[in-house]
Amino acid sequence: xxxxxxxxxxxxxxxxxxxxxxxxxxxxxxxxxxxxxxxxxxxxxxxxxxxxxxxxxxxxxxxxxxxxxxxxxxxxxxxxxxxxxxxxxxxxxxxxxx
Amino acid sequence: xxxxxxxxxxxxxxxxxxxxxxxxxxxxxxxxxxxxxxxxxxxxxxxxxxxxxxxxxxxxxxxxxxxxxxxxxxxxxxxxxxxxxxxxxxxxxxxxxxxxxxxxxxxxxxxxxxxxxxxxxxxxxxxxxxxxxxxxxxxxxxxxxxxxxxxxxxxxxxxxxxxxxxxxxxxxxxxxxxxxxxxxxxxxxxxxxxxxxxxxxxxxxxxxxxxxxxxxxxxxxxxxxxxxxxxxxxxxxxxxxxxxxxxxxxxxxxxxxxxxxxxxxxxxxxxxxxxxxxxxxxxxxxxxxxxxxxxxxxxxxxxxxxxxxxxxxxxxxxxxxxxxxx
Numbered sequence: 001x002x003x004x005x006x007x008x009x010x011x012x013x014x015x016x017x018x019x020x021x022x023x024x025x026x027x028x029x030x031x032x033x034x035x036x037x038x039x040x041x042x043x044x045x046x047x048x049x050x051x052x053x054x055x056x057x058x059x060x061x062x063x064x065x066x067x068x069x070x071x072x073x074x075x076x077x078x079x080x081x082x083x084x085x086x087x088x089x090x091x092x093x094x095x096x097x098x
Numbered sequence: 099x100x101x102x103x104x105x106x107x108x109x110x111x112x113x114x115x116x117x118x119x120x121x122x123x124x125x126x127x128x129x130x131x132x133x134x135x136x137x138x139x140x141x142x143x144x145x146x147x148x149x150x151x152x153x154x155x156x157x158x159x160x161x162x163x164x165x166x167x168x169x170x171x172x173x174x175x176x177x178x179x180x181x182x183x184x185x186x187x188x189x190x191x192x193x194x195x196x197x198x199x200x201x202x203x204x205x206x207x208x209x210x211x212x213x214x215x216x217x218x219x220x221x222x223x224x225x226x227x228x229x230x231x232x233x234x235x236x237x238x239x240x241x242x243x244x245x246x247x248x249x250x251x252x253x254x255x256x257x258x259x260x261x262x263x264x265x266x267x268x269x270x271x272x273x274x275x276x277x278x279x280x281x282x283x284x285x286x287x288x289x290x291x292x293x294x295x296x297x298x299x300x301x302x303x304x305x306x307x308x309x310x311x312x313x314x315x316x317x318x319x320x321x322x323x324x325x326x327x328x329x330x331x332x333x334x335x336x337x338x339x340x341x342x343x344x345x346x347x348x349x350x351x352x353x354x355x356x357x358x359x360x361x362x363x364x365x366x367x368x369x370x371x372x373x374x375x376x377x378x379x380x381x382x383x384x385x386x387x388x389x390x391x392x393x394x395x396x397x398x399x400x401x402x403x404x405x406x407x408x409x410x411x412x413x414x415x416x417x418x419x420x421x422x423x424x
Contacts, residue, residue, distance in 0.1 A: 010146060010406055012147065012406075013146060013147050013187050016408075017145050021143035021144050021145060021378075022143050022375075022417075026378050027360065028378050029379075029400075067401075067402065071402050086217050086245060087156055087201070087383075090356065092401040092402075095357070
């Protein structure tokens with residue numbers, strides 16, 4: 001499936017409604033990046049509703065990469081003892097947008 | 099020519115306002131110029147809810163979708179004792195737990211909850227009881243652990259699995275009678291990071307980590323005395339998974355595969371089916387409340403750690419569809 005991407009801040013209730021989800025899948029990624037199906041009128045209307053800014057896939061990937069790199073750097077900086085804690089067991093992994 | 103009246107014995111009504119929901123009913127709306135059908139949804143959908151006040155993961159939950167409680171967790175720098183109440187739209191901060199901790203088990207309602215175990219540096223056995231206003235420390239678990247499963251209500255709960263001293267993953271099960279914990283028959287598969295649902299006498303445990311790096315699908319059912327392996331497991335193996343509901347009707351969502359996932363699966367008492375609609379934001383270590391019909395997911399690791407809440411409406415909800423020719 002082909003996708004489009006936008007950046008929008010989730011304000012909470014009403015950002016994605018059940019009506020939205022019943023028409024298309026919205027998938028969120030770090031950096032307030034949202035993935036929606038391409039060529040879907042309902043999805044385009046949703047981006048307008050949430051005041052989203054369309055991004056190319058490369059631009060969206062760059063935003064996600066910045067967030068993941070920051071999370072990985074924060075994990076790398078943890079003392080070894082903290083890396084053994086259950087909350088820090090796993091180093092944040094890279095996300096590759098489809 | 100076959101007609102609607104010929105099949106049903108009456109004609110399609112022409113109305114200005116959609117009628118009260120009656121499954122299978124067909125009508126013509128003469129204002130919107132559309133034929134409509136009252137039906138039930140066949141899959142569940144996720145929608146955004148109000149964000150938590152404290153950004154956190156490894157948070158524990160209790161209650162229902164419109165009256166939930168979120169407590170404890172990890173903010174990214176420290177464990178927290180913060181407690182918040184959800185009213186179906188927004189979170190309000192209420193009195194904190196006595197001991198800050200993460201990855202607890204939790205059961206109960208917004209006005210009568212129980213939090214047990216967790217991670218405070220070492221593993222914790224502490225149990226706290228919430229009366230709708232404040233937390234009170236009560237008798238501890240016999241086995242300290244974190245990343246455990248929980249089922250039940252404040253006065254009768256079940257704690258199962260988790261990460262305990264020794265090998266790490268454990269199959270130890272304990273039963274709470276409102277006053278103290280008693281060790282009962284163990285799970286068949288030792289694991290931590292599992293999901294739990296149900297009651298003290300009819301619980302469900304699924305997914306988790308059975309050994310370092312081994313994320314599993316295995317599902318077990320508790321009948322009040324012992325655990326039984328279900329012949330089939332989750333469709334997506336994962337740990338740090340979350341679930342809600344009862345033993346015969348549950349929903350599982352999120353987790354790590356090891357990548358975070360928003361995959362949602364529906365349990366019908368016998369097997370798991372993947373729901374077409376995944377969570378809006380894939381994440382693990384989520385707080386939860388509710389049932390399969392109306393579940394709540396809050397906080398978690400996406401990464402980073404987030405405050406976002408999502409509301410799940412399960413299949414079988416009334417919906418009005420417009421009939422088109424395409």
